[in-house]
Amino acid sequence: MEFAAELRLLRTKAGTPSYREMGRAAHYSATTLSAAAGGRKLPSRAVTLAFVRACGGDEAEWEQRWHAVAVELNGKSATTPSVENVTGAPYVGLRAFGPDDANLFFGRERLVTEIIGKLDRQRLVLLFGASGSGKSSVMRAGVVPALAAAGNTVLLFTPGARPIERCSVRLGSMLGMTAGAVMDECRRDDRGLHRLVSQALDGHHDDAMMVIVVDQFEEVFALCDDEDERAGFIAALTTAAGSPDSRCRVVLGMRSDFFAHCSAYPALLDAMPDGQVVAGAMSAEELRRAVVKPARRMNCTVESALVADLIAQAYGRPGVLPLVSHVLLQVWARRSGNRLTVSGFQAAGGLEGALSRTAEDVFTGLDTAQQQLARALFGRLVALGEGTEDTKRRLDITELGDDPDLAVVLEAFTAARLLARDQDGVEITHEALIRAWPRLHGWLDDDRETLRRHRQLTDATDAWESLRRDASALYRGARLDLARDIPETRLTRRERAFLDASLAANRRRVRRSRYLTALLVVLLMVSTTTTIYAAHASREATERRNTALSQKVSGEAIALRTANRPLAAQLSLAAYRLAPTAQARDGMLGVFAHPIIGHDDYVNAAVFTPDGRTLVTGSKDQTVRLWDVTDPARPKPLATVRTGHTGTIHSVAVSPDGRTFATASADRTAQLWDIAGPRKLATLPGHTDAVYSVAFSPDGKTLGSGSWDRTSRLWDISNREAPTELAVLDGYALNVKQVAFSPDGRIFAGASDDRTVHLWDTADPREPSPITVLHTKHGDMVSSVAFSPDGRLLATGSDDRTVRLWDLTSPGQPTHRATLAGHAEVIMSVAFSPDGRVLASSADDRVVRLWDVTDPRRAAERAVLTGHDGPVQSVRFSPDGRWIASASTDYTAQLWDVDPGRVEAAACAEASPRITAAQWEKHFSGVDFQPPCP
Structure with missing residues (x-):
């Protein structure tokens, strides 16, 4: 060529x-x-x-x-049109609007005015909003220019992992001081920042103010691991704003899922009632201005059909703005003359696909080695959430390494505006990429534990180098063993050096240990002190061995549960007694679950009758089966009901008096049945698509149903053989999934694929009225909903793999209390225990998780129940709270005793024949033969 x-x-x-x-x-x-x-x-x-x-x-x-x-x-x-051809574009893509973009920033004028108004009355203002709601743009392109225009001195920064240092660098340049001197003053006491602000304003007019604007304040919690640094920074900010002679105001912008983190600091908590501003979803008019106005500034027009399409897809979704901005940038690159068109929008991939398509195009354009480097790079660029969504993480330039191919990867993603770089580091342009790019989402799910260990290794490497490679900072023991499993291709030269030094030090320790052991043999005859020391060391080693062995055998017992239940029972019990860890406890509960087998297809529902003596299961095989569970360890079939449904039975509900059960089916009908027969009482037609769920009111006179026809309905079932429709509840944008009545019957809830829960006043079910539409902030469809027994809490489960808890003290204004994260797949069902202290959730990841919700603000995982071989469709507590029933696509239901003490006491009833010495040695090598059952 x-x-x-x-x-x-x-x-x-x-x-x-x-x-x-x-x-x-x-x-x-x-x-x-x-x-x-x-x-x-x-x-x-x-x-x-x-x-x-x-x-x-x-x-x-x-x-x-x-x-x-x-x-x-x-x-x-x-x-092809790309972000390389968008120089001078009126849209900024994934990055936030900055002060220089203020002339292109439209749609959030009302929110900016609200924040400025708050600042006139409050010294500390907190802006909360979902990731992607445009908080950074509001702060940088709206609030900062407005404050500067009013004559205020503005200090804008993001906190990063070292917020005091970041603040000191910005303030030092303003004062003409070194960052170190500013840091020393800030850390001297809580009033240090207050004194520096006063110094900065010395010589200004008496009314002059400094406004400290901290964008992405959630980094203080997500990236800063030093609690002293975090607490000191917060104290410095609140003192600077709150001192009686203060000339400082503070604005903090953060993600709403970090709301609970702020409540741990009294000064922030005190500011919330009057100083809180929420960046919610933009109105249709605001969205229109954000789309149309920037184009007009460039003498361009936007097709009305494109405006309508964007508004329809973005309306009511507070976290969608980065996708809108990105796709508009892509449409701008594909504009026809001076017009932005629908065809350009479709060519870009649409609202949901444009960002993913851009990322995929960049990734597939790399060679194999570069793609591996890209995966490792993005693993470093994400801070994994602990009860919150994953967050972007700024990567210091020193952490990148010197691989030439890495520079190619960085250049490719930076050119596509998916990464933002400067001389000090690199970061993901916006967290929307984490949610919108399936490949990245898959990487994070597949490697979550490895990524956590890798992040710990990176931090340990930094600490080691900061201590001039002090040997005491090296890895040893279990941490070293876990770090060795991190793929070699993901390590930088610095991390390899740290790991090599740790391994070398470990080898030296092993050699020294051998020499010491030989010496101890001699000293044991003359030194009691040495004997005690050796015994203590041996005990610790034994405990570590027992813990590792307990966890290993617990997993083996789960695998044997079906093939050899007696052996699995004894192994799980022995593992739990050897070391009663959480994993061993959960494994024992899983082994001693009691399967209910009989259906010929997916089991979608399993519900107890009010007396707890009967379990009712519904299946895709279009049958309902009744089981005697008087002795849950030995369930017995009572009846098989051929319902006559021509579609999957999605849901089953039992009336409060235990005399009737209802079914919901894909054939667009619900049915009522007399349990005593069982005998069909009535068919309830009316829905125009699959009926997904049914629920009885507490007085048993009303039945609620939810359907994929985007409605829920109320039925008068006072006469079970002649039910009548009371009301059609509409207004949902997508399918209605789970429905539920509050314990007092005054509220009816419908969970929808449109990410909302509609709450209706059903005190008079003949004339229901809407209470509110709860915008759950879930990142995907809401599939399940449940009220606590006292009616004060509402639990929602979503396809975004999380459960959220809502305070219903004021039903018209539900308050978010907690987000429960742990499931690896979509949530299918949630249920409260009868005493309201425990919440159970089931998901497509084949497990049931139990959560302690005694204090909803501090909800924590209590147990993980494994044993199903397919997604778990439904979970319910028995009336006495002792048992849980779950239903799965593995064609079974399961009964679980959730009390480890009861399980341990009853375990030996299933442990025959007794474990042999050979079996014991195979699983508990090195441990004396101790059969757990006589």
């Missing part, structure tokens, strides 16, 4: 540098640059310019040559 020959000539004129030398200068591998000059195919534009740059050529001239050759080869422009 003539183009490749010209590249080779350029290299010759530059003195024929080696490709390795060129690679270091151009940040591309020698292989990539050599292939560019080989002539087999036209190199990419980026590689061409890197080659030219390494040889000192004219990049502008060569870029024109590259385009000309590409057009000749392809018969069209070689570059």
